[in-house]
Amino acid sequence: MYRFKKILYNTIFILMVTLVLAVIIVPIYWMVNTSLKNPREVIDPIPSFFPRTPTLANYRSVLGSGLWKNFSNSVIVAVSATLTSIVLAFLASYALARYRFPLHINRLFLIWVLVVRILPPIVLAVPLFTLFNGIGLINTLAGLIISFQIYTLPYSIWIIYGFLKTLPKEYEEAARIDGASPMRVLVSIVAPLVRSGIIATSIFALILAWNEFLFALLFVRSPRLLTLPVVISRYIGEYTTQWGELMAIGLFASLPILIFSNVVYKKQTEGFSMSLK
Amino acid sequence: MRNRERAVYSSFFYIVFAPALLIILLLTTYPMVTILYDSFFRYSFVVNTRTFVGLGNYIHIVGEELFQRSLINTLVFTLVASFSEVVLGVALAFLLKRQFLGKRVASLIVIFPMIISTMVICAVWQIFYHYEIGLFNHVLTTLGMQRVGWLTDQRVALASIILVDLWQWTPFAFLIIQAGMGSIPSEIFEAAQIDGARSGQIAVKVTLPILRNQILLVLMLRTLDTFRLFDKVYALTGGGPANATQTLSFFIYREGFKFFNFGRASAASVITLVGVAFLALFYVRRLLGEEE
Structure with missing residues (x-):
């Protein structure tokens, strides 16, 4: 009787896990599946689970249509936004962790950084658009790199500050007594000690910037400057029948970040970050 | 000499702090003062003149049916999506609690949805929801049921968007709650088992109360994130059908970037x-209230 119950439980368990995994995998599989179908099969009212005549035509036409340009825009913007955030956040967090500014600036700034995290970004968009328009940053990649700081900078400051706060001061003090300048201490002593934390923070910031949609949509108009998420949204809106091509672009936009899933899993279960978004 | 050295030391911290401070002030504080x-x-951006109207913008907007719809839709989406994500996340954490072969791989797959771009996700779900060629309607017709206008029927459209959000963000709730479970010492479960508690009782009376703060944290983060719903509406429905999926963020977007009524968008x-x-105050109170 006991054994029967155990087998029953195990069967239910396996069924449930399989169901959960299926729910997650089917949409991702459907991208691959659709991207390999020819245009006629895609609009067949009876959707097929395997492409009947697999073709790479969608990939060829997408790559031939200048998608590389958009792909490289995404890379440039995401990498630059991340580097900017990490450098600025590292410097600022160090100052916040090691120096007491007057007027409670330390605490006020850290609270403000958390407040920014909960703002709906659209409320900032109108004034920023006017501001950026006035200084020639609309319709440039630089404008995107700066506006993405709204997401990546507060996030990086909060995490890197957490790391620096727990770091013992002894090494830094020893180096200072030996006559090293503050900048020297920062670069040669502190930076190596928090390296792994900084790498993990960079990966999270990179994913945020890679997927950003709102400012990428509002601040850039020329097709050759668009990032991948906006290209995808245009496909959804305008070329509604090009499902195969759309899915091919979707895969191009997803693969570079899926390789980080291992890091995301490990760090997030450590309670490392509050949220990706 | 000593004083000079201290001045150099202080100025170093001011210099390294300044860039981040300036950027944050410029990108967030300045816009918030400006919208107020x-x-x-x-x-209007088009004519670029300002006429003082006092509370006029507020009074007009609040009286408009479109704004009221946006507010209600946002609240419905926020409540339903964030609560469901927490419930599903807890359920998933309980399901994947025990050790089994392939647990690591399963957990990795589970977090895929939260790292993929929202636009990519919308693209796939747009195909699923398609009236003629979509997978969902194919399953329904195979089962002998009527097709559903997932994104075109005004009674269903908001629920369809909620479903996409559940798919994308339940993994996030799962991760945080799983982390909380991992930090519970196993002695607690053993003690409960020795006392003769059944596993269902342990879950409800032991595990869930310990996870209270994790659950509240996830609920807070998801509430604040769902409250800003924009991307999915933009990509899937454009606010339609018949304004059934209008949200506050989408309302601001239309006022600001379609009609260029910056005053109304600001209000x-x-x-x-x-x-x-x-929302934030409510949660912060609850989270801090526990610690006192």
Whole structure:
């Protein structure tokens, strides 16, 4: 009787896990599946689970249509936004962790950084658009790199500050007594000690910037400057029948970040970050 | 000499702190002050003149049916999506609690949805939801049921968007709650088992109360994130059908970037910010209240 119950439980368990995994995998599989179908099969009212005549035509036409340009825009913007955030956040967090500014600036700034995290970004968009328009940053990649700081900078400051706060001061003090300048201490002593934390923070910031949609949509108009998420949204809106091509672009936009899933899993279960978004 | 050295030391910290401070002030504080100011003016980007109207923008917006619909839709989406994600996340954490072969791989797959771009996700779900060629309607017709206008029927459209959000963000709730479970010492479970508690009782009376703060944290983060719903509406429905999926963020977007009524967009932004502040205060109180 006991054994029967155990087998029953195990069967239910396996069924449930399989169901959960299926729910997650089917949409991702459907991208691959659709991207390999020819245009006629895609609009067949009876959707097929395997492409009947697999073709790479969608990939060829997408790559031939200048998608590389958009792909490289995404890379440039995401990498630059991340580097900017990490450098600025590292410097600022160090100052916040090691120096007491007057007027409670330390605490006020850290609270403000958390407040920014909960703002709906659209409320900032109108004034920023006017501001950026006035200084020639609309319709440039630089404008995107700066506006993405709204997401990546507060996030990086909060995490890197957490790391620096727990770091013992002894090494830094020893180096200072030996006559090293503050900048020297920062670069040669502190930076190596928090390296792994900084790498993990960079990966999270990179994913945020890679997927950003709102400012990428509002601040850039020329097709050759668009990032991948906006290209995808245009496909959804305008070329509604090009499902195969759309899915091919979707895969191009997803693969570079899926390789980080291992890091995301490990760090997030450590309670490392509050949220990706 | 000593004083000079200290001055150099202090100025170093001011110099390294300044860039981040300036960027944050420029990108967040300046716009927030600006929307508060602009919200009292009739101000269109096209003609670029400001006319003071006092609370006029606020009074007009609040009286409009479209704005009321946006507010209600946002609240419905926020409540339903964030609560469901927490419930599903807890369920998933309980399901994947025990050790089994392939647990690591399963956990990795589970977090895929939260790292993929929202636009990519919308693209796939757009195909699923398609009236003629979509997978969902194919399953329904195979089962002998009527097709559903997932994104075109005004009774269903908002629920369809909620479903996409559940798919994308339940993994996030799962991760945080799983982390909380991992930090519970196993002695607690053993003690409960020795006392003769059944596993269902342990879950409800032991595990869930310990996870209270994790659950509240996830609920807070998801509430604040769902409250800003924009991307999915933009990609899947454009606010339709018949405004059934209009949200506050989408309302601001249309006022600001379609009609260039910056004054009205600013007023709607201020109202949205007040809503966010209420949500945040509510949760912060609950989270801090526990510690006292």
